[in-house]
Amino acid sequence: MQTVKIGGTNWEASNVALGIMRMGTLPVPQAVEALQMAHEVGINFIDSADIYGNDPVLGRGSSEIHFGQAFKKSGLSRDDFYIQSKGGLFANNDNKITRYDSSKAHLIQAVDGILQRMEIDYLDSFLIHRPDPLMDPAEVAAAFDELQAAGKVRHFGVSNFNPQQIALLQSATDQKLLVDQIQFSIAHTGMIDFGLHTNMTDARSINHDGGLLEYARRKQMTIQTWSPFQYGTFAGTFINNDQFAALNDLLAKLADKYHASKNAIAVAWILRHPAKMQVLLGTMNPAHIADSAAGSDIRLTKQEWYDIYFAAGNDLP
Numbered sequence: 001m002q003t004v005k006i007g008g009t010n011w012e013a014s015n016v017a018l019g020i021m022r023m024g025t026l027p028v029p030q031a032v033e034a035l036q037m038a039h040e041v042g043i044n045f046i047d048s049a050d051i052y053g054n055d056p057v058l059g060r061g062s063s064e065i066h067f068g069q070a071f072k073k074s075g076l077s078r079d080d081f082y083i084q085s086k087g088g089l090f091a092n093n094d095n096k097i098t099r100y101d102s103s104k105a106h107l108i109q110a111v112d113g114i115l116q117r118m119e120i121d122y123l124d125s126f127l128i129h130r131p132d133p134l135m136d137p138a139e140v141a142a143a144f145d146e147l148q149a150a151g152k153v154r155h156f157g158v159s160n161f162n163p164q165q166i167a168l169l170q171s172a173t174d175q176k177l178l179v180d181q182i183q184f185s186i187a188h189t190g191m192i193d194f195g196l197h198t199n200m201t202d203a204r205s206i207n208h209d210g211g212l213l214e215y216a217r218r219k220q221m222t223i224q225t226w227s228p229f230q231y232g233t234f235a236g237t238f239i240n241n242d243q244f245a246a247l248n249d250l251l252a253k254l255a256d257k258y259h260a261s262k263n264a265i266a267v268a269w270i271l272r273h274p275a276k277m278q279v280l281l282g283t284m285n286p287a288h289i290a291d292s293a294a295g296s297d298i299r300l301t302k303q304e305w306y307d308i309y310f311a312a313g314n315d316l317p
Contacts, residue, residue: 001042002296004276006125007178008220011155013082015271016293017045019226019280023070024053024063026284031070037286039080041293047181047224047280048118049086049129050110054095061117068119078120085114086129086159086181100132107143111152125155127181131165137172144175157181157222163215180216181224182209184277186247186269186312187231187238193314200317213275223277225270229263238312239263247311254304260294265308267295272305 004015018038023031038046046067053063064085087110090099111126126147128140147153157179158166170177184191191213197205216223229237231244238244239251239262251262258265267279281292300308 001293002271004222004278006155006222006278007157007176008222009155009176009178011082011124011178013045013278014043014296015277016043016267016279016281016296017047017084017224018043018289019047019282020063020067020284021049021052021282022063022284023066024055024058024061026066028066028069028073030284031066032074033286034284034289035067035070035074035076037289038293039074039076041290042296043281043289043293044080045082045084045278047084047086048114049089050114050117051086051089051091051129054091054093060091061113064114064117068117072119082124083118083120084125084127084179085111085118085123086127087111087114088129088132100130100134102128102132102135102140104139104143104146107140108146111147115152122151123153125157125179126153127157127159127179128161128169129159131158131161135169137169140169141172141174144173148175155179159224162210163212164210166215166219166221177221179222179224180212181226181280182212183227183230183233184223184225184270185228185230185238186266186308187244188227189309189312189314192309197317202317204314217275223275224280225277226280227282228270228279229266239266244312247308247313250308250311254300254308258298260298261291263288263292264295264298265300267292268298268300269305269308271296272300 002015003012055062058065156175157177159181191209193204194207231238251265254265
């Protein structure tokens with residue numbers, strides 16, 4: 001398992017992390033197996049959010065409750081994992097997002113709830129889950145200061161923010177924003193497409209993200225990639241999907257070459273980018289955790305990287 005320095009600091013973690021969004025519906029014994037497998041293959045970074053899971057009995061945040069229960073039974077130590085969570089989203093019982101909230105009171109309350117559910121004393125990092133148009137950067141800064149002074153959070157970052165939103169918040173905070181967590185995969189490549197199609201007039205030349213990739217690299221922010229096997233926005237996986245026949249044929253050939261799975265090649269494709277990203281796996285299946293994490297140690301050639309990009313339906317001008 002290869003590592004990455006988070007946010008350009010000396011904080012070094014596995015470049016493949018385990019996201020626990022789906023742990024809320026998993027029986028605790030199976031959650032234990034997922035955590036043990038992650039540790040076994042060298043993953044030492046857990047990603048969560050206070051909104052993950054909505055068990056009929058446990059309610060919102062059940063993924064973190066199951067994590068806390070499973071972690072206690074896993075035989076693993078708090079020192080075995082860096083633990084990150086996110087806050088700032090509200091949803092109703094139909095899982096429809098009703099608002100974002102980055103107020104000081106809510107962020108502090110969110111962290112307290114996360115720590116209680118996960119049964120831990122501190123978070124290694126806490127991210128604001130989505131940009132709130134009503135965000136007051138001074139309030140966020142005050143929340144960060146209080147959380148850090150109390151020993152509840154060590155580092156901070158954001159999720160799904162564009163460069164101007166990051167810069168606005170960073171202008172008010174003393175803590176460096178180390179992370180921006182965004183969707184990125186072979187079949188979700190907008191932040192690469194527009195750069196390749198500079199000075200063109202086709203659809204791929206549209207800059208949807210404000211130059212986020214280049215901004216993050218200049219600021220030494222770690223891009224954490226969610227949904228690494230998905231296309232669209234929660235549309236489904238491209239792995240073994242007939243809509244992506246050419247891509248799956250190529251992934252299969254490269255999987256044979258590198259003695260790995262298609263998922264591992266998809267992970268390796270993300271990690272081949274020099275931005276030094278961190279891939280978030282969302283599976284709770286121990287076998288899938290292991291075969292996907294193997295992509296950390298695969299170094300694709302430049303031509304293989306481009307060939308995969310082409311096979312996903314992309315082109316060069």
